[in-house]
Amino acid sequence: MKPLRFPAIVALAGVALLLVLFSRTDPSARFSVPMDRAGAIQRARQLTAKYGVNAARWKAAATLVTDEKLRAYLSLYPDDPAAKLFSPVAWGVVLSEPGGKQSVRVKLLADGRPAEWELKPAGAGAVAAGVSTDQVLEDFAGSSVAAFRPADRGVGAAEGEREWSFPMVAKLAVSARGGRVLSAVLTPDYAQGFSYNQRRSSVTTGIAGIFSFVGFCVAFVLAVRACWRGWIAWQVPAGVAAALAVWSGLMIWAGADYQTMVYDRNGGLTLQVNEANEEAQKAAGNRAQAARESGEDNNITITGVGPFLGPVCLPFLTGFAFAGAGYAAAKGRLRRKWYSTELLLRGKIFSRQVSMPIAAGALCGLGVAAVPYATAILFRGARLLFHNMGVLSAPVALTALAPLSAAVPAFGFLGFAYPAADRMRRKWLRIAALALVGAVFLLSLAHAFDRVVPSLIAAAIGLGIYFRLYQKFDVLAVAAAMMTAQAVAAPAILLAQPASGLRDSGLRLLAVLAAGIAALVHFGVRGRDAESGEDLAEPEMASSQAPSVSNRKRLEAEFEVARKAQQAALPASPPVVEGYSFSASCDPALQVGGDLYDLFRLPDGRLGIAVADVSGKGVPAALYMMVTKGLLSATAQDSSDLAHILQQINLHLYRACKRKVFVTMAAVAIEPATGRLEYARAGHNPIVWRRPLRGETLLRKPSGLGLGMCPNERFSRTLRLEELSLAAGDAVVLYSDGITEAVNRSMEQYGEERLLAAIERTDGQSAEETRSAILRDLAGFTAGAPARDDVTVVVVRVADLPREAI
Amino acid sequence: MASTFSIARSEEDQVTVLALNGYLDAYTAPQFEKAIQEEYDAGRVRIVVDCAGLTYISSAGLGVFMSFIEDVHAAGGDIKICAVVPTVYQVFEILGFPELFEILPTRADAVRKFSRAAGREA
Numbered sequence: 001m002k003p004l005r006f007p008a009i010v011a012l013a014g015v016a017l018l019l020v021l022f023s024r025t026d027p028s029a030r031f032s033v034p035m036d037r038a039g040a041i042q043r044a045r046q047l048t049a050k051y052g053v054n055a056a057r058w059k060a061a062a063t064l065v066t067d068e069k070l071r072a073y074l075s076l077y078p079d080d081p082a083a084k085l086f087s088p089v090a091w092g093v094v095l096s097e098p099g100g101k102q103s104v105r106v107k108l109l110a111d112g113r114p115a116e117w118e119l120k121p122a123g124a125g126a127v128a129a130g131v132s133t134d135q136v137l138e139d140f141a142g143s144s145v146a147a148f149r150p151a152d153r154g155v156g157a158a159e160g161e162r163e164w165s166f167p168m169v170a171k172l173a174v175s176a177r178g179g180r181v182l183s184a185v186l187t188p189d190y191a192q193g194f195s196y197n198q199r200r201s202s203v204t205t206g207i208a209g210i211f212s213f214v215g216f217c218v219a220f221v222l223a224v225r226a227c228w229r230g231w232i233a234w235q236v237p238a239g240v241a242a243a244l245a246v247w248s249g250l251m252i253w254a255g256a257d258y259q260t261m262v263y264d265r266n267g268g269l270t271l272q273v274n275e276a277n278e279e280a281q282k283a284a285g286n287r288a289q290a291a292r293e294s295g296e297d298n299n300i301t302i303t304g305v306g307p308f309l310g311p312v313c314l315p316f317l318t319g320f321a322f323a324g325a326g327y328a329a330a331k332g333r334l335r336r337k338w339y340s341t342e343l344l345l346r347g348k349i350f351s352r353q354v355s356m357p358i359a360a361g362a363l364c365g366l367g368v369a370a371v372p373y374a375t376a377i378l379f380r381g382a383r384l385l386f387h388n389m390g391v392l393s394a395p396v397a398l399t400a401l402a403p404l405s406a407a408v409p410a411f412g413f414l415g416f417a418y419p420a421a422d423r424m425r426r427k428w429l430r431i432a433a434l435a436l437v438g439a440v441f442l443l444s445l446a447h448a449f450d451r452v453v454p455s456l457i458a459a460a461i462g463l464g465i466y467f468r469l470y471q472k473f474d475v476l477a478v479a480a481a482m483m484t485a486q487a488v489a490a491p492a493i494l495l496a497q498p499a500s501g502l503r504d505s506g507l508r509l510l511a512v513l514a515a516g517i518a519a520l521v522h523f524g525v526r527g528r529d530a531e532s533g534e535d536l537a538e539p540e541m542a543s544s545q546a547p548s549v550s551n552r553k554r555l556e557a558e559f560e561v562a563r564k565a566q567q568a569a570l571p572a573s574p575p576v577v578e579g580y581s582f583s584a585s586c587d588p589a590l591q592v593g594g595d596l597y598d599l600f601r602l603p604d605g606r607l608g609i610a611v612a613d614v615s616g617k618g619v620p621a622a623l624y625m626m627v628t629k630g631l632l633s634a635t636a637q638d639s640s641d642l643a644h645i646l647q648q649i650n651l652h653l654y655r656a657c658k659r660k661v662f663v664t665m666a667a668v669a670i671e672p673a674t675g676r677l678e679y680a681r682a683g684h685n686p687i688v689w690r691r692p693l694r695g696e697t698l699l700r701k702p703s704g705l706g707l708g709m710c711p712n713e714r715f716s717r718t719l720r721l722e723e724l725s726l727a728a729g730d731a732v733v734l735y736s737d738g739i740t741e742a743v744n745r746s747m748e749q750y751g752e753e754r755l756l757a758a759i760e761r762t763d764g765q766s767a768e769e770t771r772s773a774i775l776r777d778l779a780g781f782t783a784g785a786p787a788r789d790d791v792t793v794v795v796v797r798v799a800d801l802p803r804e805a806i
Numbered sequence: 807m808a809s810t811f812s813i814a815r816s817e818e819d820q821v822t823v824l825a826l827n828g829y830l831d832a833y834t835a836p837q838f839e840k841a842i843q844e845e846y847d848a849g850r851v852r853i854v855v856d857c858a859g860l861t862y863i864s865s866a867g868l869g870v871f872m873s874f875i876e877d878v879h880a881a882g883g884d885i886k887i888c889a890v891v892p893t894v895y896q897v898f899e900i901l902g903f904p905e906l907f908e909i910l911p912t913r914a915d916a917v918r919k920f921s922r923a924a925g926r927e928a
Contacts, residue, residue, distance in 0.1 A: 615865035617832045660873050664865070664901060683901040705902035709872050718905050737865075737897075749893075788831075789864070 014367030223324025233347030357477035359524035365484025594621025595790035653708030738789035827859035830867035851883025
């Protein structure tokens with residue numbers, strides 16, 4: 001559970017932000033909409049009845065529509081007469097006849113006046129007597145009616161088309177036939193010289209968009225190719241398709257309003273009717289207006305697919321495409337951060353190594369979805385502090401949620417571009433490629449708000465969360481976070497609307513998401529392990545990943561037994577020899593280790609000491625450690641010759657290990673009475689001889705190959721035995737490379753020099769004190785950095801030699 | 807830990823040069839093993855291991871050298887080591903590698919050794 005703590009905190013904070021603080025960021029906060037959803041629908045019905053269409057029993061759908069251009073215009077000219085006539089945030093209501101093909105679309109301004117009213121199809125159905133066009137003008141223009149003048153329609157104008165104009169402010173076009181109104185549209189007439197460029201059309205975001213699009217296309221082709229070649233298990237595309245179907249189903253079930261709403265990257269809400277498999281779908285709001293301006297309504301037929309293409313299909317397809325392409329690019333040279341993706345693409349979808357990062361990513365995605373809101377709140381707070389200094393002149397658009405979707409292809413691009421870039425030979429080329437990718441990512445994020453600073457802040461927070469996820473987990477977690485953030489964006493938009501009905505839909509969608517994420521977390525925490533098969537690039541990695549709970553308990557118990565057996569193989573207490581003190585310890589880096597020490601009596605009465613280190617780590621090393629211990633005990637029973645003992649061990653190890661594993665060993669034999677010490681070194685670290693009386697510290701390094709590396713003949717040829725004479729106060733230290741190669745956090749090695757210095761500071765101390773001083777010094781150096789290798793030390797201290805020997 | 811390890815392969819005078827870079831430890835040793843195995847399987851047994859970029863070698867990494875040397879010798883080739891930095895050389899020396907492998911100061915020396923030996927045979 002521990003590794004999920006951080007994502008869980010982010011998710012909780014994010015959901016809290018969304019649920020508690022979102023209302024402050026809704027677009028109506030400044031350009032207020034006093035009506036609620038029910039009021040808007042009621043008003044639309046009244047108006048429709050007045051215009052001669054009996055829509056009392058028709059189905060109604062409503063959403064808020066923000067006109068970005070109008071919003072920018074009114075922010076710039078707050079005193080313009082248009083401010084009285086228009087409001088940038090309006091209600092879009094669609095009334096549709098149950099089972100029939102007729103529908104009425106109404107756009108209601110903040111004060112309840114209509115801005116658009118349209119009956120579709122124009123000629124169908126029997127309609128009761130309508131109202132006069134002058135009455136319509138009154139309804140639409142409200143108190144400004146006196147300012148409207150009939151406009152000259154010219155010769156070609158159809159009969160029944162009338163137009164009024166409020167110069168420089170607004171135009172009203174009414175279409176009527178046979179005394180009944182078919183449509184009426186009030187449009188703003190912007191002052192000359194006002195132009196509105198949405199940021200999305202700027203060059204930089206355009207470039208970013210092209211990169212994202214091209215990146216997606218390339219990635220998708222690569223992913224399909226990888227599938228075709230069998231690099232990716234069939235379960236993966238099947239799983240993506242299944243997830244897509246399930247997700248769509250859940251979204252439809254969970255949010256009635258979701259069906260009528262499409263969230264597109266332009267940030268506005270476009271209202272659409274999805275009339276149960278009918279092609280009679282009407283559009284309201286910006287899109288319909290744009291379509292009408294171009295004279296056609298032909299975009300309507302695709303809208304039934306629209307709600308799923310944008311927020312549902314795209315994240316899944318993008319995730320699949322980039323994961324597949326990245327895997328294909330990185331194939332055979334995967335880094336640790338890619339293993340979970342590899343497992344996923346091999347079809348081991350339900351293994352813990354896969355579901356854990358996905359769960360963490362999904363949790364964080366909830367938090368990331370709240371980032372634009374958090375940033376907006378930050379800026380609103382700043383605005384209050386600085387008293388309307390214009391930090392945030394316009395209300396936060398829902399565009400703020402766009403970066404989350406833009407981030408998916410951008411980071412995905414990074415995901416497969418990085419391993420690809422890694423293949424580039426030249427360093428500058430690699431750096432240039434990665435810089436380009438980074439720039440694309442930032443540019444995609446930069447249009448979150450219509451101001452640069454909040455955009456960058458939102459981007460930075462999002463990036464920070466993604467980066468932390470990457471550090472803690474891997475690429476897969478980041479991809480999952482991005483997809484979830486985008487999926488959460490839809491309910492978040494619904495939640496940001498002030499009307500209660502829509503908010504319910506948002507909550508239901510969030511609940512579905514939360515249930516999905518909870519299921520993933522459950523899998524992540526309790527899911528089974530992918531078999532740590534040899535087919536993984538690095539078996540040691542697989543074994544170091546946490547197994548499932550029951551398995552882990554069993555393994556833990558077994559490891560505990562193994563650890564105890566190993567400790568039991570080490571001498572329980574140092575021998576007692578007059579005039580000498582001995583102290584030894586062995587701390588494995590993992591539960592079981594490959595280090596070994598032994599103190600034993602040789603047949604000729606001398607005291608033998610050996611320290612050995614088996615190559616490699618973990619269980620294989622531990623097994624050979626026990627083998628070596630057995631060989632040592634067996635040969636030291638009937639031989640007092642160090643060279644012979646080492647040769648025997650080499651002989652057997654060479655036969656047993658086939659050179660795959662080797663053992664290094666340092667061995668000494670002390671004659672207590674005389675202080676003569678014989679030593680040999682089989683590929684092991686040198687022996688330290690501290691001579692306080694002379695003030696010198698020597699490293700003794702007679703030649704000798706490691707045990708089990710080569711046949712006995714060659715081993716014997718290189719092995720040298722040497723001898724030294726101990727004096728009172730001398731110390732001899734045998735150690736393993738776990739000490740000298742220990743590193744601190746900045747990857748500095750402890751090294752021989754620090755070891756020698758530590759030993760020099762222990763003159764006059766007992767063996768026990770010397771050993772603990774060395775280990776203390778080592779611990780002080782590494783300062784908590786995890787041990788990479790087993791640490792073994794044996795210290796012999798000469799208190800004073802028997803008199804006759806001196 | 808940043809386990810950055812990479813192998814750059816090149817050929818000079820029909821000698822394979824494997825330039826090691828970074829940390830060769832228990833985690834990265836399989837990568838090295840695979841690289842040598844590929845050479846051996848392809849019958850290219852004249853191998854120079856360039857250790858100029860190698861900053862650390864653990865016993866597992868040394869084991870890779872050991873596990874191939876005799877097979878390579880048997881196939882009439884050799885593994886020569888060159889351009890070893892002092893810290894790594896110390897590890898080689900402790901284990902007795904100079905007894906088993908030819909360790910040369912530069913890559914050019916190592917490649918030349920091979921071509922000279924080939925010249926003598928010819």
